[in-house]
Amino acid sequence: MRGTAVRVGAPLLLGVLALAGWEVLVRGAALPAYLLPPPTEILGQIRAIWDGLVDATRATGTNALVGLVVGALLAVVTAAVAARVTWLDQMVAPLVAAAAVVPIVALAPVLSNMFGATSETPRRVIVALVVFVPVFLNTLRGLRQVSPVHRDLMRSYAATPWQVTRTVTLPGAVPFIFTGLNIASSLAVISAVVAEYFGGLQNGLGSRIASAAAQSGYARAWAYVAASIALGLLFYGFTLLLERAATRRHTG
Known part of the structure; x- marks a missing residue:
């Protein structure tokens, strides 16, 4: 209980101190608003535009969530297949490397022209692409960590390739999958906002x-x-809760 209080309280205390220092710095140095507005003015704006802020957060959050789910599922499935098929692994690896360096600033206008200016699809595609890379790489690494002895044991029991993947390979890769998801959760919000x-x-x-x-x-x-920061923290916190639940189920 005390450890939980420290883990929660310490970041909150640091955040309050940072905001207080920010306020003192801006007021004391008389910094112009275009350079850095004080937190009290930002808080006032949050209250003034609350309804619009909630609507905008919901729109961005929906795009980030859809892209995160689609990108993560595609990444896990692709990694599971690539871990078993050597030629596919060799073909997908350079494509993933190329996808990792595709600039959003170049891709977003192209997708907007393809799907139309009134469609949310381009933004969700961008999020899915950004999410795919870390989840795929971490999942593939986790799938390769499974001991060959365990695979041989399952084969000796006449297990099918799918049964080996479902009962041995994927459970062993769960920590790696969530490492990728923890990274991707924040990237999903960032890419949705930038798009x-x-x-x-x-x-x-x-x-x-x-x-x-x-x-x-x-x-x-x-x-x-x-609001973007709060949304990113919400996504990250949710993936941490999922990881904890999956870990308890796996170890229990």
Whole structure:
């Protein structure tokens, strides 16, 4: 109980101290709003635009969630197949390496032209692509960690390849899968926000940040940034809870 209180309380205390230092620095140095607005003004903007902030967070969160689920599922399935088929592994590896370096700024306008400016599909595709890379690489590494002795034992029991994968290979790779998901959860939100900068519906956090900054509403822009941070923490915390539940089920 005490350990949990420390793990929760220490980051909160550090956050409060950081915000207090931020406020003192901005007020004391008389920094202009375009450079860095004080936290109190940002909080005031959060209260003033609360309904719009919730709507924008919901839109970005939906895109990030859909992309995260689709990208993660595709990554796990592809890694499971690649771990068993050598030629597929050799073919997919360079494609994943290429996908890892595709810039969102170049891909987003292309996908928007393909699917239309009123479609959310381009943003979800971008999120799925960004998520796919860390989940695939970590899952594939986990699948390769399974001892050959365990596979040989299952084969001696006349287990099918799918039974070996389901009962031995995938359970052994669970920690690696969640390592990839922990990384991908934050990347999903970041990529969803960034993808909104390049056209399409003006309903998400990224487009609202760009619009507020263009209109010199710097505190309002930071309010949307704060919502993006909260959304990223929510996604990350949820994957940690899933990991804990899966670990307890596996060990129990």
